[in-house]
Amino acid sequence: MGTESDTYRHAAEILTRGESHRVWSLIVTIFGDLAQAEGERISGSALTRLVGLMGVKPEAMRVALHRLRKDGWIESLRAGRGSLHELTPYGRAQSAEASPRIYDPVRSYPDRWHLLLAGTGEMSGRAQLEAALLTGDYLSIGPQAAMGPGPMPGDTGALMAVETDRWACPDWVRAQVCPPPVLAQYDALHRDFTRLVAMLDADATGLSVPEAAALRLLVVHCWRRLLLRHPDLPAGFFPDGWPGSKCRGLFCSLMARLPSPTLNRLESSLTDPDSVSAALS
Amino acid sequence: MGTESDTYRHAAEILTRGESHRVWSLIVTIFGDLAQAEGERISGSALTRLVGLMGVKPEAMRVALHRLRKDGWIESLRAGRGSLHELTPYGRAQSAEASPRIYDPVRSYPDRWHLLLAGTGEMSGRAQLEAALLTGDYLSIGPQAAMGPGPMPGDTGALMAVETDRWACPDWVRAQVCPPPVLAQYDALHRDFTRLVAMLDADATGLSVPEAAALRLLVVHCWRRLLLRHPDLPAGFFPDGWPGSKCRGLFCSLMARLPSPTLNRLESSLTDPDSVSAALS
Incomplete structure (x- = not known):
């Protein structure tokens, strides 16, 4: 060369x-x-x-x-x-x-995002949260939550789901x-x-x-x-x-x-x- | 009598x-x-x-x-x-x-609610979440999250905050x-x-x-x-x-x-x- x-x-x-x-x-x-x-x-x-x-x-x-x-x-x-x-x-x-x-x-991103929340028990969507995170579409936020782009899915099963168009990100999430x-x-x-x-x-x-x-x-x-x-x-x-x-x-x-x-x-x-x-x- | x-x-x-x-x-x-x-x-x-x-x-x-x-x-x-x-x-x-x-x-309720999320570390808002729950205005959702009525507060410090007008509640939260x-x-x-x-x-x-x-x-x-x-x-x-x-x-x-x-x-x-x-x- x-x-x-x-x-x-x-x-x-x-x-x-x-x-x-x-x-x-x-x-x-x-x-x-x-x-x-x-x-x-x-x-x-x-x-x-x-x-x-x-x-x-x-x-x-x-x-x-x-x-x-x-x-x-x-x-x-x-x-x-x-x-x-x-x-x-x-x-x-x-x-x-x-x-x-x-x-x-x-880069443009959707206006709406959604958050999925699992509880602590076995029937509280832990496995579903893990599955959602495996798709690569979600940001894991602490052990219980994941955030993904777009409106919330139609059927969120055992997960608490929250649709949002406004949020604030603390330093630990940014890091x-x-x-x-x-x-x-x-x-x-x-x-x-x-x-x-x-x-x-x-x-x-x-x-x-x-x-x-x-x-x-x-x-x-x-x-x-x-x-x-x-x-x-x-x-x-x-x-x-x-x-x-x-x-x-x-x-x-x-x-x-x-x-x-x-x-x-x-x-x-x-x-x-x-x-x-x-x-x- | x-x-x-x-x-x-x-x-x-x-x-x-x-x-x-x-x-x-x-x-x-x-x-x-x-x-x-x-x-x-x-x-x-x-x-x-x-x-x-x-x-x-x-x-x-x-x-x-x-x-x-x-x-x-x-x-x-x-x-x-x-x-x-x-x-x-x-x-x-x-x-x-x-x-x-x-x-x-x-009963009427606000259209907008907000969710506060703590992480696992000490600097990730755990103490702030506890303080929010003590006000009685929040519903605790699992160990990491709390949901309260109205828009999200202006300063959410070390907590992740998400404002929402649409959500889905699973059975474990209802129970x-x-x-x-x-x-x-x-x-x-x-x-x-x-x-x-x-x-x-x-x-x-x-x-x-x-x-x-x-x-x-x-x-x-x-x-x-x-x-x-x-x-x-x-x-x-x-x-x-x-x-x-x-x-x-x-x-x-x-x-x-x-x-x-x-x-x-x-x-x-x-x-x-x-x-x-x-x-x-």
């Missing part, structure tokens, strides 16, 4: 910080960003060169692709001497579900939604995204097409990975000073500065000898 | 059922019903005869009045050879606060609000009030003024005593089949059949020789 541009090397360094991204998850990011629509495929060679720019070895990528096929995310087809990879319908659905949370310039280590990661991401925007503005033309694509994907991946560390909730659930909205604003600025290439343009740029030499060196 | 009318004796029997009413509480009922307004006083002799009709001995009444004076509910003044009793401003305020709950033909023994008392009161209405309709003219007053007061007292066994909540918080609204309807029918006498009329009827003989015999 010795022939990348200085801008790319510095930018990628900021986003990786010596931390190795999980390849499985990185490939999910790549397909979600570049090839989410039905029929969109990425060739094995282009994918190898793209992840190579992010420091991922071909063997690691093959292992990850194998696991993604086993888990039903990715389908691979032989094409001549190479192969083509695409999301399965399941993978597409998962990507589509995650996309608004990642890409929306401003549970976004604990200090996650808040620190937000602060770091805010600094990193700020630096990246400045770097790109200072050197707008210094990136090759594959570099711009790789950088975009690293940005999406860092952002997506941090979002997954906490539940999807309005700002009022987060600690004071949480820079979530500012980070989202910077993320959108970076997306505008690093627009997604068409798959054709990316494929041809990655099979262009200069790019290839950069990607494989 | 041998010269009361049959109707009174049967009716009073239904309402007392061998159970002795606490005299202190009975006198609170009497003043709340007959002499709640400022300046309204009941003479010692009229009071003695009135409670005598309910089976209360003069000594028991004197002890109760002494305690009520000590507790700041009642003031007593000497008047010639007798005495006059009246509610203190504190007693009047307490009575006035309880009256709507007792006498309203239909907590109105446990089986209280529900059984409601069913019994429903039967008793139904019988009383029928008795009064069958023999509308058979009661003397003091008997009608005493019967009215026994009805109010039984009703008030049962209401105090559970928190003041809308029907949706009570077990299915709870006859609370039906009991309230019957209570209002009884109040209409046993209208409150003016204090003057009551005093003169209780010093009328016939009534006196009835009351003192």
